Amino acid sequence: MYRTHTCGELRAENIGTEVKLSGWVQKTRELGGMTFVDIRDRYGITQLVFDDSKNAQLAENAANLGREYVINIVGDVIERESKNKNIPTGEIEILVKQLIVLNESETPPFTIEDETDGGDELRMKYRYLDLRRSPLQKSLKLRHDMGIAIRNYLHKQGFYEIETPYLIKSTPEGARDFVVPSRMNENQFYALPQSPQTFKQLLMVAGYDKYFQIVKCFRDEDLRADRQPEFTQIDCEMAFVERDDILNVFEGLTKYLFKEVKGFEFEGDFQKMPYDTAMELYGSDKPDIRFDMKFVELTKTVANSGFVVFDSAEYVAGITAKGCSEYTRKQLDALTDFVKKPQIGAQGLVYCKYNEDGTLKSSVDKFFDADALKQWAEVMNAEPGDLMLILAGNKKKTQSALCELRLEMGKQLGLMNRNTFAPLWVVDFPLLEWNEDSKRFFAMHHPFTSPKPDDLHYFDSEPGRMKANAYDLVINGVEIGGGSIRIHDKDIQSKMFDTLGFSKEEANDQFGFLMNAFKYGAPPHGGVAFGFDRLVSLFAGFDSIRDTIAFPKNNSGRDVMIDSPSFIAKEQLDELNIQLKAKQ
């Protein structure tokens, strides 16, 4: 037996008992004829003490222990002289009688502390050491606890967790698939699932009613900061439901998780906002509504002033930053530089200060007199002490830039508290997006999303006008997940494929099994998928999903710890009947 207790377990009431502990050496120090060793495991840290005067050899052995040595000790729990109130074991220490080194350790390449001295690359390479640090230990525990809570909640609601296959079929629609050559079926390939979408719909056809799965999904996309080639979804589907039945269940799940895992209770129902409203008010389909600062459109208000930037703009809109009228020239220049960054792409920034004394001062005083500016202030609900920030141009791009500016101001004004949570259902998304390059419609969500019933009559005349019976859950500006009511009528599904430019053959080739299934009594159904990595990240207060994942990949899709992907043997390629293409 390696231990009677963990390193986080002993308290004052254990004083006087003999214990056995195992763990890692956090640090050693010598002080007045005593050697102190902190021993650590995932449960906590316990102080060991070796008395030089009682057993000089043992104390010397202890003094020679290196950081991260794995040790096993036997000793007596005694009261600590100088108690440490910061740790739960701080009232006691162990007077050690026996010490065994279970394994030595080389000096780690970085310190195993909450704040480490190791850089990103180094910590990724030695991920098994980085994972010893307390913030990561807490993160993986949080992830586990959330997984358990999600499963128990859905189980109680009558959901079954059903595993869907990982070796499926490649479909060109959507993101790029990872593929897997089949040895037994020459020249053919499996694909790894981007989501279990079609399988969960088949489970509804099969009568399973309420399905969920916490499941890995795969997308071979160029990676951005917060993307991983493999990621985890909480994937759900329900039959015989309308939109609000689904929203109720998953709003319930979200509230339950916040309460169980974070002790945070929401008041009332989550707000619902149509996509169009979200775009008008926040320029985003995932607005952060922890703070207000809504867009106000000024296109008409500012028209025909002779200021060509406004006069020629499709769209002019602004936000009011409360209490910022005293922003300096330097601060305003910095905001202008911010909106002009290539990834934001505004041409410039117009500001108007509503000074405390009631005067107004704008960057475009040449074109707008005090009365005009007063009118802006009225329209924008600005008060003395506020700062109005205005962008103009193409509507879509300007909305997007103003959205970034709003978030930047939210940050500067400290309105984005990590411990405040502002959830929002964004609903009524457009069904289709027109792609100018390929001159065709794409499904905004996916081709199985149902149009809103009232919009069905636009299918032939103006398909671009149709709204989808789709919804996203957004918390603090983070898209936690989304879903839709699906098409369950084979004729509507077939019409959808037509509208997306699929030939009958293509549709049949890729989704024939689903359309076939719809011939045999498909029930009305719909579902949702939440990004588990992002949800954990939101709960943990992390900026990135990476530290919610035990073994993440870097931005080139590499696992630098195991050095993968890697070259494989020619025999393996031969068996799969493939070969590498010669370099061009």
Next chain:
Amino acid sequence: MYRTHTCGELRAENIGTEVKLSGWVQKTRELGGMTFVDIRDRYGITQLVFDDSKNAQLAENAANLGREYVINIVGDVIERESKNKNIPTGEIEILVKQLIVLNESETPPFTIEDETDGGDELRMKYRYLDLRRSPLQKSLKLRHDMGIAIRNYLHKQGFYEIETPYLIKSTPEGARDFVVPSRMNENQFYALPQSPQTFKQLLMVAGYDKYFQIVKCFRDEDLRADRQPEFTQIDCEMAFVERDDILNVFEGLTKYLFKEVKGFEFEGDFQKMPYDTAMELYGSDKPDIRFDMKFVELTKTVANSGFVVFDSAEYVAGITAKGCSEYTRKQLDALTDFVKKPQIGAQGLVYCKYNEDGTLKSSVDKFFDADALKQWAEVMNAEPGDLMLILAGNKKKTQSALCELRLEMGKQLGLMNRNTFAPLWVVDFPLLEWNEDSKRFFAMHHPFTSPKPDDLHYFDSEPGRMKANAYDLVINGVEIGGGSIRIHDKDIQSKMFDTLGFSKEEANDQFGFLMNAFKYGAPPHGGVAFGFDRLVSLFAGFDSIRDTIAFPKNNSGRDVMIDSPSFIAKEQLDELNIQLKAKQ
């Protein structure tokens, strides 16, 4: 809203209430001016009644409903005249006032009944219809319930479920990997995990202490009846443990599952049996101990009789079939044919009847007189009324054939009750297996398995003699899973790779990350992996794992429902920098 109740929910106490139900039409029948429709969902079946005299049109619409139509009805719960005690809703029926057809259905290609008329291939192609059948619905519910129970048990024991990556590194050791070409890392490949083995060991190095995961694993092997290219493991690892610590936890899990999910309680501890004993007594490392019929070795007892088959045999052994002395010539011939089947491969079968009258009659009376046969009976513990069945030849092959014969007799004598469960830990496996073809040792379990500490001294002199600190859990002759204490010392691990014929470069290339990790304080650790599909199959009483899986592959690794694997576009191959090899 599509329903107020499910189709399995209404009882006598609901009589008089108006309800709304949705589901599938199981069957319709007309009887004395009434039309009866059975409506089905995953919760049960409810009888609907349409009164011709009250609403002729409605009754006609009901009569026209086809099998598997999806309908929605409103009606009143009334008392049923002829109650059906076989179903929980049998006391009531619904007098329907309103009927909506939510979706029609073509006539299904087979009947959706407990016993269907559809063949295997057809049911696989229309898996979404097969999944509507009650035995499969029960199987997936059982699987879900077991998943929840496993997670809650391990959670309570302090385990974390931690997700390990699916895109990992190919290693030639072990079974064949599925590989995934990397687009971003030209000419390099990921592999799909055969198990999370190295990752769970790294999690122990990282201090996570108690890890588990219910996880998909992948092996590109030629498929046998009970194999799937993707399968699910309950994968676990613990640090600071010895063998029996692990066995206790997973014996506890097994008992908990049987009790929670099947209501079955085991008495006492599971038996532990060394591998060598299992081979001697049952000729198998996964003996079915629901019944006795142990092997008795007769090599010495039968020596030097002049019967060349015995005299030349390395090994002679038999089993005693209680009460089978009256087996007919025909039955004995059938047994002889059975053991001579190529997949069993015995040369012949010797029998000896111990008749009720005390006389003995064998198939080799020419060589053995009554006294000799009497001696057999004594050695084999046979009594009047029993039948002794004896095989001879090469030891390994004969043990294996006698094992099959024993199981066949167990079947014939009804000793393999599906509702009896006989668990067994098989322990002390050989560490290494010599492969004559490649003239090298292979790891019997995997290269990370620790030798038994007492055997370490054989490492240099006689590595083949070393026993592994490894164990399997066997229930009713089915290997549920296994595991081992791992090597945590980098020098022993390196010696192991040497013994397996890895060059330093190969070992470093494939497992360098693990050996590196072992330099930084690896704790003693070990673990276990249970086959989840098999465990569900055992609980469900199925012969095959296939019906515990929602969407299984056939024996060519194909999903015939979605028709996968499939050909992919040349553009996809180009992006991956691979091409198909020209046909030879």
